Amino acid sequence: MPTLEPVPAFEDNYIWTVHDGRSALLVDPGEAKAILTWLATRRMQPAAVLLTHRHADHVGGVAEIRRRHPGIAVYGPADARLPDVTVAVGEGDVVVALGMRFHVLAVPGHTLEHIAYVGHGWLFCGDTMFSCGCGKVFEGSSDLLHASLQRLAALPTDTLVCCAHEYTLDNIRFALTVEPDNAALLDWREHALALRRAGRPTLPTRLADELACNPFLRCAEPALQRRLAGPRGGGGFVDAAATFAVLRSLKDAFG
Ligand SMILES: [Zn+2]
Structure with missing residues (x-):
């Protein structure tokens, strides 16, 4: 069974990882140094990167990760402002990585291109939901964000919500x-x-x-x-x- 582990970055971000002890999926690696150090100290390789939306504190480390690990798959929204995405995904797609399957949900509201990944009882929701909170509405409308949160709220109640910030x-x-x-x-x-x-x-x-x-x-x-x-x-x-x-x-x- 793969292990879920948050890697702190910046002031209050978490880069979520799912790993098998040898390889790790990296979700929203906003900072290269934090995650590359974490990988090196555990002697692990990055298996793939999953991105939820384009904000710098979520994607800022991807270019450096790609330089160090050419050929790594970077899944993310189809958006010209995300040039490091190598596999564009959206609503209804399934990401298969590290032997696991993650369903992609479109969850616009914080930003319009925002997506979330659900699988193995985990939800990687970026800045859409926080514990006892939700993201700010930077694009779209509060109705759009509300509808997106309603979709997440309808997932199985034992889902573990992997929020991207320690705002609790x-x-x-x-x-x-x-x-x-x-x-x-x-x-x-x-x-x-x-x-x-x-x-x-x-x-x-x-x-x-x-x-x-x-x-x-x-x-x-x-x-x-x-x-x-x-x-x-x-x-x-x-x-x-x-x-x-x-x-x-x-x-x-x-x-
Ligand atoms: Zn954001």
């Missing part, structure tokens, strides 16, 4: 402003605090836990809708997509 504690602080009495969220805060105090990642997170804690996946909850209807709708009822839009703008203002 900040996101929990925000989530508690909109769901202060959410018992699952309060429990997750304690657990996440303990993990960070021990120097450990809070990720991956289980989809079932995100469904209980992540307000961006909970926009159909009547209590959350009622709470967020105030600033936008004068206290009236809003639907899940409108609730999501209010939530996203509140988070943007929160920081």
Whole structure:
């Protein structure tokens, strides 16, 4: 059974790896040095690269990895702004690498070309979903991001969500402003605090836990809708997509 392991990069990124002890898949290697050092100390070779979207902190290391390992397959969105992609993939495609199969989902919203990879109980979702949060809307609309998150929310609940940033504690602080009495969220805060105090990642997170804690996946909850209807709708009822839009703008203002 392959092993899942996050490699920290920059301030708060994770480069996710899946390896068999000899070769590793690298997801969003934004920084070459961090991942090449990690590979060298474990005497492993990169088997393939999977990219979710074009932001530099996700793709910045790919050119150097290709220089060191010519011929390596780089899977990613079909987008001219991703010149290092050697195998363009999109909705419905299957990536076969290291003897594993990953299904590709189009999840536009953070950026338009954003894709996610699902397989073996793991979801590599880039900047679409974080624990208790989601990506900012840089392109498209909040409706588009909401729809993408709804697709991810419908995956099997035991899916392990491999988010690309360690934003969990900040996101929990925000989530508690909109769901202060959410018992699952309060429990997750304690657990996440303990993990960070021990120097450990809070990720991956289980989809079932995100469904209980992540307000961006909970926009159909009547209590959350009622709470967020105030600033936008004068206290009236809003639907899940409108609730999501209010939530996203509140988070943007929160920081
Ligand atoms: Zn991004």
